[in-house]
Amino acid sequence: MKIAVLPGDGIGPEVTREALRVLDALDLGIEREEALVGGAAYHATGHPLPPATLALAEASDGVLFGAVGDPACDALERHLRPEQAILGLRKALTLFANLRPAKVFAGLESHSALRPEVAGAIDLLIVRELNGDVYFGEKGFRTTASGEREGWDMMSYNESEVRRIAHAGFRAAQGRSKRLCSVDKANVLETSQLWRDVVIEVAREYPDVALEHMYVDNAAMQLVKSPGQFDVVVTGNLFGDILSDLASMCVGSIGLLASASLGARQTAHGTFGLYEPIHGSAPDIAGKGLANPMATILSAAMLLRHSLGLADAADRIEAAVARTLADGVLGRDLGGSAGTTEIGDAVLARL
Numbered sequence: 001m002k003i004a005v006l007p008g009d010g011i012g013p014e015v016t017r018e019a020l021r022v023l024d025a026l027d028l029g030i031e032r033e034e035a036l037v038g039g040a041a042y043h044a045t046g047h048p049l050p051p052a053t054l055a056l057a058e059a060s061d062g063v064l065f066g067a068v069g070d071p072a073c074d075a076l077e078r079h080l081r082p083e084q085a086i087l088g089l090r091k092a093l094t095l096f097a098n099l100r101p102a103k104v105f106a107g108l109e110s111h112s113a114l115r116p117e118v119a120g121a122i123d124l125l126i127v128r129e130l131n132g133d134v135y136f137g138e139k140g141f142r143t144t145a146s147g148e149r150e151g152w153d154m155m156s157y158n159e160s161e162v163r164r165i166a167h168a169g170f171r172a173a174q175g176r177s178k179r180l181c182s183v184d185k186a187n188v189l190e191t192s193q194l195w196r197d198v199v200i201e202v203a204r205e206y207p208d209v210a211l212e213h214m215y216v217d218n219a220a221m222q223l224v225k226s227p228g229q230f231d232v233v234v235t236g237n238l239f240g241d242i243l244s245d246l247a248s249m250c251v252g253s254i255g256l257l258a259s260a261s262l263g264a265r266q267t268a269h270g271t272f273g274l275y276e277p278i279h280g281s282a283p284d285i286a287g288k289g290l291a292n293p294m295a296t297i298l299s300a301a302m303l304l305r306h307s308l309g310l311a312d313a314a315d316r317i318e319a320a321v322a323r324t325l326a327d328g329v330l331g332r333d334l335g336g337s338a339g340t341t342e343i344g345d346a347v348l349a350r351l
């Protein structure tokens with residue numbers, strides 16, 4: 001079993017370090033190799049996703065990813081920006097299904113941005129499409145006839161892209177409460193109309209799952225009003241990106257939400273995937289020891305479960321994180337004072 005570790009930029013290396021300490025403590029015999037990615041890779045090699053990094057990821061059983069993003073790179077041509085590394089990995093590795101669970105941990109109800117009785121009901125899974133949509137369409141700048149600058153980005157989905165993520169959504173729903181909410185903007189966008197049509201076609205293969213459709217603006221409102229109504233949500237790349245950050249504050253902090261990005265490839269141990277917190281490189285707190293590493297630690301648990309066939313070890317990590325939070329070890333993001341290493345220590349002590 002071998003994993004690739006790509007810490008990246010900003011708080012990426014800080015939170016990845018804590019997740020690796022947790023994996024080490026479990027002594028699971030996992031070989032690992034680290035590589036540069038994002039701004040760190042650009043500064044060292046001139047490219048945010050060097051061929052050696054991609055090759056390492058491809059040759060591994062799973063990838064643990066920190067975060068990419070560096071304000072010093074914001075003026076670079078787009079293909080050289082750090083964010084292109086994570087987009088490139090998702091695309092090159094055909095990781096089209098991004099699972100983003102959001103559940104309120106016991107004891108954290110009052111740390112949600114919502115009222116505790118509303119927050120307490122949250123236990124949902126966002127299944128976000130990750131290989132298509134406006135993130136991967138043609139884009140550019142042009143000058144209009146009247147001489148104005150104009151930026152444009154092409155949004156599209158084809159039916160096979162929608163079909164495979166719809167299947168992922170329905171299968172996830174079958175494993176949970178058999179309810180699936182498909183989120184789109186079919187009242188305005190043709191991309192979304194196609195999305196809705198295909199989801200309805202795929203639904204015929206899952207008669208045991210109750211399908212509902214919701215427009216994304218309403219979904220954002222409903223997630224704040226009564227998040228407990230949602231179980232599995234399947235949606236496109238852009239909407240899923242936005243709704244999952246929103247869901248993180250319903251749970252309490254973006255520093256708590258983990259993710260698994262999966263495709264179809266099977267290894268000897270499980271489904272190949274990339275695992276990362278849903279947050280970014282947080283330049284505002286990078287290097288200060290303030291980042292909450294729990295999202296990355298929980299991502300490592302998802303790696304063990306989905307890619308390495310080590311569900312018991314994943315359960316242990318998740319239980320240790322839950323106990324740490326229940327014991328009131330909270331970072332600044334949750335109104336506490338524990339730093340990154342202190343939170344890692346607390347999880348280690350509860351493994």
Ligand SMILES: NC(=O)C1=CN([C@@H]2O[C@H](COP(=O)(O)OP(=O)(O)OC[C@H]3O[C@@H](n4cnc5c(N)ncnc54)[C@H](O)[C@@H]3O)[C@@H](O)[C@H]2O)C=CC1
Pocket residue numbers: 011015066067068069070071083086254255276278279280281282283284285290291292293295333
């Ligand atoms: N998958 C990735 O690598 C992602 C990269 N990014 C990149 O990250 C950079 C910063 O983006 P932002 O929009 O600021 O989003 P962000 O998620 O990095 O930060 C948003 C806010 O949440 C806080 N935060 C994030 N993670 C935290 C943690 N673990 N503990 C405590 N507080 C945390 C930050 O301090 C900041 O105030 C940009 O370059 C962006 O493109 C953004 C999202 C995902």
Ligand SMILES: CC(C)CC(=O)C(=O)O
Pocket residue numbers: 083086087241278279280
């Ligand atoms: C950095 C972006 C490419 C993606 C993002 O915000 C995310 O995947 O959550």
Ligand SMILES: [Mg+2]
Pocket residue numbers: 241242245278
């Ligand atoms: Mg995001």
